[in-house]
Amino acid sequence: MAAVPVAAGAQSAPVVTLFGDSIAAGYGLSPTDGLASQLQAALADRGIQAVVRNAGVPGDSSPRGLARLSGSVRKDTAVCIVEFGGNDRRLGLPETLTRESLDTIVKQLKDRGITVVLVGAGARSELYSQIAAANHVALYPHLFAGVTPDQRQPDGVHPNPAGAKVIARGLAAAVAEALRARSGG
Numbered sequence: 001m002a003a004v005p006v007a008a009g010a011q012s013a014p015v016v017t018l019f020g021d022s023i024a025a026g027y028g029l030s031p032t033d034g035l036a037s038q039l040q041a042a043l044a045d046r047g048i049q050a051v052v053r054n055a056g057v058p059g060d061s062s063p064r065g066l067a068r069l070s071g072s073v074r075k076d077t078a079v080c081i082v083e084f085g086g087n088d089r090r091l092g093l094p095e096t097l098t099r100e101s102l103d104t105i106v107k108q109l110k111d112r113g114i115t116v117v118l119v120g121a122g123a124r125s126e127l128y129s130q131i132a133a134a135n136h137v138a139l140y141p142h143l144f145a146g147v148t149p150d151q152r153q154p155d156g157v158h159p160n161p162a163g164a165k166v167i168a169r170g171l172a173a174a175v176a177e178a179l180r181a182r183s184g185g
Helices: 037-043 064-072 085-088 095-112 123-137 161-182
Strands: 016-021 049-057 078-084 113-121 138-140
Touching: 016 037, 016 064, 037 049, 037 123, 037 161, 064 095, 078 095, 078 161, 085 095, 085 113, 085 123, 095 113, 095 123, 123 138, 138 161
Parallel strands: 016 049, 016 078, 078 113, 113 138
Antiparallel strands: none
């Protein structure tokens, strides 16, 4: 759960925490190819200096994410990207449990003054839309938007470096907007 290094003099840069499962963790990728590094670079390409912190755990479900929330998302986080759901489906967790867990995660983050970007995970897209609308948080509707089959690892699930870059570019727009809204700009 290390922060991605930033240039000297960027200590006041806002912290963006990538809180989720193996996609957030950069499963199968080097730290420089993982989503956290790619997102930090995509934000820099937009002129936004931010520290992107990786708080992903491979295999994590939304209930397990909820259980580790307070220890994984530090107090200095300005924006938290919440990315869970794939393992919930894989494990056969009921949609109601996913809904309750994600809703509680979002509410607890907001109660801590953290701006939330909720990331949708395909098959349960309506669930994510409802949670985002009910909690008045930003929604990035589909994590893998624009990722082609050749931009995935051999397992067909996790992005390869090119896929992580596509995801990061898409997320960067949502994070940039969240940071602007947070700063009143």
